[in-house]
Amino acid sequence: MLLQSHHKKVLRRISLTPLADLVFILLVFFILETSFTQFRELGFNVPEQKETGESAGELLNLELFEDGKLWIQGEAIGLHELGAYLDKESFVSETAVIIEVHNKAPLQLLVRAMDQLKSRELEKIQILPLEKNQGPQNK
């Protein structure tokens, strides 16, 4: 019985070049499409006007200007001083905070102020436009 073929076996190697090409293309795609930035959230409630206005607790009013200055309870301070001010006054967490923002003040400044408030557990924040567009030095 003839079990073996008389034909000489031809050893064919699979070419790796197309595989390498494909892997490189996939790699380039993932490099371009992937983002390593870890995004965060800074949440706040959007209360009705009456919610903070009729609040029985303390009320903290902040006015935020485009140069990072704050007008807070009749006192002009820098945004970097807000943390120290809040620590000094030690507001309770029930305190309603109204931030009035000058129309040219960038969102980054507001986020900085909100960071300071939230880190002191002042979560009842309402954001309003500052109607009188003047700096604290004019007050």
Add this chain to the structure above:
Amino acid sequence: MFDLQEDTKPRAHLEGNIIPIINMTFLLLLFFIVAGNFAENMNQDIFPPQSLSETITEAAVVELQLTREGTLLWEGKETTVPAWAAGFRADGLPVPRKVRLRADGGTPAAVFIPVLEDLKYLQVSRVALVTVSDGSPL
């Protein structure tokens, strides 16, 4: 005369040399697949503000995007808050109570406050601003 036949020996030698490169490329590919996140439908012109917030963004939340110039985007298309809400109503869906807002850190208040006011008018009760991590101390 040209010799058109392939010489198998040098070719085998060359392919043997590219195997470590393919291995390394596969490892890099796996790294990017596992460690990275896909930049899903993100406007590359929006640079969110830096914050100390530790809350990681959740998936499956309605996200509006706001450019520095005041263009509001929903699923990559330009819209306004009333038009966005009308889209939900047209589909028989309620307007979401929680909205994520991906706004540029340099957006002036004159641009972002009217958007917040419009959302308030639609009885959106909570807004989450998208931020990026900032390691500076308070």
